[in-house]
Amino acid sequence: MIAESSVREPLVTGHKTLHDVSNDIAGRVEDKPSKSWLLATAVSLAALAVGAYAVWMTVWHGIGMWGLNKTVGWAWDITNFVWWVGIGHAGTLISAILLLFRQRWRMSINRAAEAMTIFAVICALMFPILHMGRPWLGMYWAIPLPNTFGSLWVNFNSPLLWDFFAISTYFSVSLVFWYIGLIPDFATIRDRATNKISKAIYGALSFGWDGAARTWSRYETVALILAGLATPLVLSVHTIVSMDFATSVIPGWHTTIFPPYFVAGAIFSGFAMVLTLLLITRKVYKLEDYITIQHIELMNIIIIITGSIVGIAYITELFIAWYSGVEAEQYAFLNRVSGPYWWAYASMMTCNVISPQLFWFKKIRTNLAATFVLSIVVNIGMWFERFVIIVTSLHRDFLPSSWAMFYPTIYDMGMYLFSIGFFFTAFLLFAKFFPVINIAEVKSIIKATGEKVKSNG
Amino acid sequence: MxxxxxxxxxxxxxxxxxxxxxxxxxxxxxxxxxxxxxxxxxxxxxxxxxxRSRLSIAAFLFGITGTSLALIMQIGMMGIDWPMIIGGKDYIPVPSFIPVSFELTVLLAAFGMVGTFFVVANLKPxxxxxxxxxxxxxxxxxxxxxxxxxxxxxxxxxxxxxxxxxxxxxxxxx
Missing domain, CATH: 3.30.70 (Alpha-Beta Plaits)
Incomplete structure (x- = not known):
């Protein structure tokens, strides 16, 4: 039994019964693909196909196809990597940290957010792997295996190796967490299925789930412990990503503020991407009763908080650069703000620090169109943040004769397009064939917080 | 049957x-x-x-197995099998071993516990x-x-x- 105050807003509106929940969510899986879904999938696949050409050229001819030069040896690839990993932080944050804090509003958004996490991490993984030039060897070199190089092992002092362990652990644990949540819902679809093929497929996917009380009891223990494990994991992943930079000796990179600043930025961009995707899903699948204005408002509040943390981090960095008295450090930040890449810095500041402050107004944070636009603005800003950190710290190094600018080629752009195409194709397939909302979890709160019960007093 | x-x-x-x-x-x-x-x-x-389910005990045991394996692997490779001075650090630089040890602890705890859950709850495709x-x-x-x-x-x-x-x-x- 769950007790809940009657003054709280209902989390599920529209007088839903348990059967309505099954119909509203599992029903979407059973529908024939709609025209708009087919069109969106076609567009995503086209982006994927165009981008695949850039990937092919990169693998065939090497990363010389990109715009990198001797001075700027890291640019779009690592920018995209950090951007995607950052986006991939919201899902597990929502399902793990909000589960530990007993925030029940997570229940109607966690499934889609976790799916988004998994796809974003796959997109992220693509970039370091392809940056290795010979990806088929690169993956093997990162694994500590006995080898023929005189048993020379991987270097455990390197943050790039920590990153390999962190991202692969994060990906696999998130995948397991997501799948565990899906099992009871696959069973719901299995038991509703009318044709043999979908009964067999969803039957296998549901792992023979029968809903026994003993299994549910174990299942809840597993979910709670996975949440407990995933919470420090989420925080560790972007901490380690930030160490790729923070443990170096490049001015503008070796700052101790990076771990918390990157984690806040990751949550910030992740929530923005969740909002972008869910606002569309909610509209197309008519899920307004499950993802209410209250859900959107709460996510926007998290965006203001994390956006403000990121803003404080930007200003602290500038202050510390000045206060350190180190000339190279001071120049790196002066160049960032007023050098040839001032426009990237200005875009970052506007998109990440200034525009989210609009969410202080209740009218704006409960407005769907405004939220949708701002969620995209935030992700543009977060892409610029990584670009600013990476390129502006490198392009004017210690030796003025080697100063250079970075100009992306069409292959840089194509790789980015490839990852975006993959991400949306994967999300669209998920939205069609998997239940986009956690049916079982939403059912468990219907009685405590559904509008039907609340209005009866 | x-x-x-x-x-x-x-x-x-x-x-x-x-x-x-x-x-x-x-x-x-x-x-x-x-x-x-x-x-x-x-x-x-x-x-x-x-x-009460004892899966939390399973998770803990798998977790410490992960920590131990990670430490044995890192100390064995960097400290015993092929010692090298990297960046003036010790052969066994303990702070550098924290991230990988943590990740492998979480990985083994999560997979071990979920695997145990599938076995005891008889869940299989x-x-x-x-x-x-x-x-x-x-x-x-x-x-x-x-x-x-x-x-x-x-x-x-x-x-x-x-x-x-x-x-x-x-x-x-x-």
Whole structure:
């Protein structure tokens, strides 16, 4: 039994019964693909196909196809990597940290957010792997295996190796967490299925789930412990990503503020991407009763908080650069703000620090169109943040004769397009064939917080 | 397949009625085979007298296995098999070993616990569940009573189920 105050807003509106929940969510899986879904999938696949050409050229001819030069040896690839990993932080944050804090509003958004996490991490993984030039060897070199190089092992002092362990652990644990949540819902679809093929497929996917009380009891223990494990994991992943930079000796990179600043930025961009995707899903699948204005408002509040943390981090960095008295450090930040890449810095500041402050107004944070636009603005800003950190710290190094600018080629752009195409194709397939909302979890709160019960007093 | 048994299934609409019913049915001396629900019902394991799951112990054991393996691997490779001075650090730079040790702890704990859960709960892709009622995964709670394991006769058990709030009682052979 769950007790809940009657003054709280209902989390599920529209007088839903348990059967309505099954119909509203599992029903979407059973529908024939709609025209708009087919069109969106076609567009995503086209982006994927165009981008695949850039990937092919990169693998065939090497990363010389990109715009990198001797001075700027890291640019779009690592920018995209950090951007995607950052986006991939919201899902597990929502399902793990909000589960530990007993925030029940997570229940109607966690499934889609976790799916988004998994796809974003796959997109992220693509970039370091392809940056290795010979990806088929690169993956093997990162694994500590006995080898023929005189048993020379991987270097455990390197943050790039920590990153390999962190991202692969994060990906696999998130995948397991997501799948565990899906099992009871696959069973719901299995038991509703009318044709043999979908009964067999969803039957296998549901792992023979029968809903026994003993299994549910174990299942809840597993979910709670996975949440407990995933919470420090989420925080560790972007901490380690930030160490790729923070443990170096490049001015503008070796700052101790990076771990918390990157984690806040990751949550910030992740929530923005969740909002972008869910606002569309909610509209197309008519899920307004499950993802209410209250859900959107709460996510926007998290965006203001994390956006403000990121803003404080930007200003602290500038202050510390000045206060350190180190000339190279001071120049790196002066160049960032007023050098040839001032426009990237200005875009970052506007998109990440200034525009989210609009969410202080209740009218704006409960407005769907405004939220949708701002969620995209935030992700543009977060892409610029990584670009600013990476390129502006490198392009004017210690030796003025080697100063250079970075100009992306069409292959840089194509790789980015490839990852975006993959991400949306994967999300669209998920939205069609998997239940986009956690049916079982939403059912468990219907009685405590559904509008039907609340209005009866 | 195991041999078939005859069950009586009481269908319940509401989780609070169900929790009371479990207590009433057990007090009247009927052994409950299992209760099936579309979502986790809080307090059901206490009502049924189930012990707390020990999966947390499994997770802990897998976790410390992960930590130990990570440390053995890193110390063995960098400190014993091929010692090298990297950046003026010790052969065994303990702070550098923290991230990988942490990640492998989480990885093994998560996979080990979920694997154990699949084994003890008998969940597998080719699993054939006993489905007492198709509405279990939709909107009904079902209490199954194995007639072969109870001394009371069918009519009596059926009456007890109805009295405790079951909206319908069906007979099922599985």
């Amino acid at each position: 195991a041999e078939t048994s005859n069950y009586l299934t009481g269908v319940f609409e509401d989780e609070d009625v169900l929790l009371d019913a479990i207590k009433k049915v057990r007090n009247s001396g009927v052994k409950i085979h299992e209760v099936y629900s579309p979502f986790p019902v809080h307090g059901i394991e206490d009502a049924l007298g189930y012990r 080719w699993g054939k569940p006993k489905i007492f009622d198709l509405r279990i995964t939709d909107d009904k709670h079902v209490m199954a009573v194995d007639l072969g394991k109870n001394n009371l006769d069918e009519g009596k058990i059926s009456q007890i189920l109805k009295d405790s709030g079951a909206s319908e009682v069906n007979k099922k052979t599985l």
